[in-house]
Amino acid sequence: MTVAKPILLAEDNPRDAELALAAMEAEHISDKVVLCHDGAEVLDYLYCRGQFKSRLRGNPAVVFLDLKMPKVNGLEVLRTIKADVNLRPIPVVMLTSSREERDLADSYALGANAYVVKPVEFHKFLSAVKELGTFWGVINEPPPESCRSTQ
Amino acid sequence: MESASNHPSQASLLATERSKPSDSVPAGSPDFSHGSVAWFHRLTIEQRVLAGFSLVFVGILVVSAISYHNTSILLTNRGLDGRSHDLIQLLNNIDAAMSEAEDAHRRYLVTGEASYLEIYKKVVKQKPTFTAYLKDLIRESPEQQQRVGFLDRMMDRQLSAESKAIAQFQEGGFRAVKKMAFEGAGKRELGVIHQIIAEMDLHERQTVGRRVVESAAGTRNTIVLLGIGALLQLVLLAWVYYLIRHDITERRRVAGELQRRGELLEAANKELEAFSYSVSHDLRAPLRHIDGYAALLRKSVEHSLNDKAARYLQTISDSAKQMGQLIDDLLVFSRMGRQEMLRTAVNLDQVIKSILSDLRLDLQGREISWTIAALPEVQGDPAMLRQVFMNLIANAVKFTSARPIAAIEIGVEHPSSTEIVLFVRDNGVGFDMQYATKLFGVFQRLHRADEFEGTGIGLANVRRIVHRHGGRTWAEGVPDKGATFYVLLPGRRLDS
Numbered sequence: 001m002t003v004a005k006p007i008l009l010a011e012d013n014p015r016d017a018e019l020a021l022a023a024m025e026a027e028h029i030s031d032k033v034v035l036c037h038d039g040a041e042v043l044d045y046l047y048c049r050g051q052f053k054s055r056l057r058g059n060p061a062v063v064f065l066d067l068k069m070p071k072v073n074g075l076e077v078l079r080t081i082k083a084d085v086n087l088r089p090i091p092v093v094m095l096t097s098s099r100e101e102r103d104l105a106d107s108y109a110l111g112a113n114a115y116v117v118k119p120v121e122f123h124k125f126l127s128a129v130k131e132l133g134t135f136w137g138v139i140n141e142p143p144p145e146s147c148r149s150t151q
Numbered sequence: 152m153e154s155a156s157n158h159p160s161q162a163s164l165l166a167t168e169r170s171k172p173s174d175s176v177p178a179g180s181p182d183f184s185h186g187s188v189a190w191f192h193r194l195t196i197e198q199r200v201l202a203g204f205s206l207v208f209v210g211i212l213v214v215s216a217i218s219y220h221n222t223s224i225l226l227t228n229r230g231l232d233g234r235s236h237d238l239i240q241l242l243n244n245i246d247a248a249m250s251e252a253e254d255a256h257r258r259y260l261v262t263g264e265a266s267y268l269e270i271y272k273k274v275v276k277q278k279p280t281f282t283a284y285l286k287d288l289i290r291e292s293p294e295q296q297q298r299v300g301f302l303d304r305m306m307d308r309q310l311s312a313e314s315k316a317i318a319q320f321q322e323g324g325f326r327a328v329k330k331m332a333f334e335g336a337g338k339r340e341l342g343v344i345h346q347i348i349a350e351m352d353l354h355e356r357q358t359v360g361r362r363v364v365e366s367a368a369g370t371r372n373t374i375v376l377l378g379i380g381a382l383l384q385l386v387l388l389a390w391v392y393y394l395i396r397h398d399i400t401e402r403r404r405v406a407g408e409l410q411r412r413g414e415l416l417e418a419a420n421k422e423l424e425a426f427s428y429s430v431s432h433d434l435r436a437p438l439r440h441i442d443g444y445a446a447l448l449r450k451s452v453e454h455s456l457n458d459k460a461a462r463y464l465q466t467i468s469d470s471a472k473q474m475g476q477l478i479d480d481l482l483v484f485s486r487m488g489r490q491e492m493l494r495t496a497v498n499l500d501q502v503i504k505s506i507l508s509d510l511r512l513d514l515q516g517r518e519i520s521w522t523i524a525a526l527p528e529v530q531g532d533p534a535m536l537r538q539v540f541m542n543l544i545a546n547a548v549k550f551t552s553a554r555p556i557a558a559i560e561i562g563v564e565h566p567s568s569t570e571i572v573l574f575v576r577d578n579g580v581g582f583d584m585q586y587a588t589k590l591f592g593v594f595q596r597l598h599r600a601d602e603f604e605g606t607g608i609g610l611a612n613v614r615r616i617v618h619r620h621g622g623r624t625w626a627e628g629v630p631d632k633g634a635t636f637y638v639l640l641p642g643r644r645l646d647s
Binding site for chain 1: 428431432433435436438439440442443444445446447468471472475479482
């Protein structure tokens, strides 16, 4: 836990983002969270380009992906990540409102590591985000950084 | 046709108001005038085609019969013509023979030459043959028969007169018959014979002429009949062709229309799917925000929050949760109608067991006496049927909550080989039978929200699932005594 890897949260809705951050704040992991507002930003971050050109190299501990996002949607981001040898080890957790079977099936088919439906009740949402953040950001051992040259 | 028939009926209405007996006339007459058309329009296409072909068939039969009749008349006339021809020939021969006899007997009387007598005798010998042949040829004409009788007598008289003269000649020689030899013994009769034969000849020729005209007319009639018959049959066949063609066009149009509607329906279904996807995804987010921010608000003003404000915040949260539940239920309901259905054997005993184990938490602190019969195996979608019994049992548990000891019974009603009637009975609050039809509607509730929780979609789901299995649902209830919910599933398969 010395060099904490960031948690990448892709969430286009600022309210959802705020609620998620509020939940993680309670667990003191909110400072590790990098917030992206759409799929394109997630890819920019992962490939260190655009606004993330000068960020510290290295993959995030986990990516929390919303399905429905402007520009590039969650499934497309997921496909890109799992198709790239360097990015493939990053755990990807789908965090979405959709309970549709089709979305579930598509996500797992593309290699998602987990699929979480955002509960409507805040206390459930709170505990879900807390647990996810703690598990993936703290408890889970992220994959070793095999290749650091992510240009 | 609608507007046309409206006027008479209005007229009849007015007539009814004025005087009762007169209204039957205006009401009845338009019906009668359209009667034949209406009668035809009531026939199916098959009946019309059959009628058309029957008419063609009957037409062919009639034309054939008449043609046969006319042709046979022609053939008969031809035969009669042959006989007439023979008769005319025979009459000529008789005429010549009788003249020859008269001539020969006179020569014999004058010369006594035996060769003349031979010629005469030959004619005498021929005479019966002539008569027999004549009678045979004219046996169908009474007029000619009279003449032949007369002719026969005249020929006999001529020949007998001549024979007598010959006999006198042979007895008394030329002197005895001198006068006769010059005048001829049967001269007078021969004249009559010539006359009769001429008459007969004329009559026969006239008959032949008449017959020729008749035959020509018959032939012409037959040709005209054949022409008209062929034309009528052509028209009928064209009509039948039109009917069949029209029917095929109509059917093709309907098939096209059906296909078009099928495509529209498919498009509508796709749209509905997109809609429910969007609902599922987008409608939940604001609810989450309402609940979330209410919770955050509560947290940040926790210390200064009075009871009233706390209750308001709680209500905001509860409403958001309730709407979340409604959306979820509605999505399940809409998915239930479209979802692919499995058809396998479902062991209901196991389904009930697993439902009860799922309800374990809700059943804590409740005293319920369960009566569960052995249930049959049914054909259907396991997950859907589980949903049916889940809803029914959860309802029974919910609506018996006020009973100190709840009694819930699950069983099969008079098992038969064709249908399976399952029921879930409780001794809960029941319902008034006048609302029985409302029970299975979407968002239909018979109890106030503060009495029993629920979104009013559970029984709608039950009905939808059972309908998709080809079955029926109904319920019986008595207020404050309990309710029984029935599920009828179509027959178990006895084979395999």
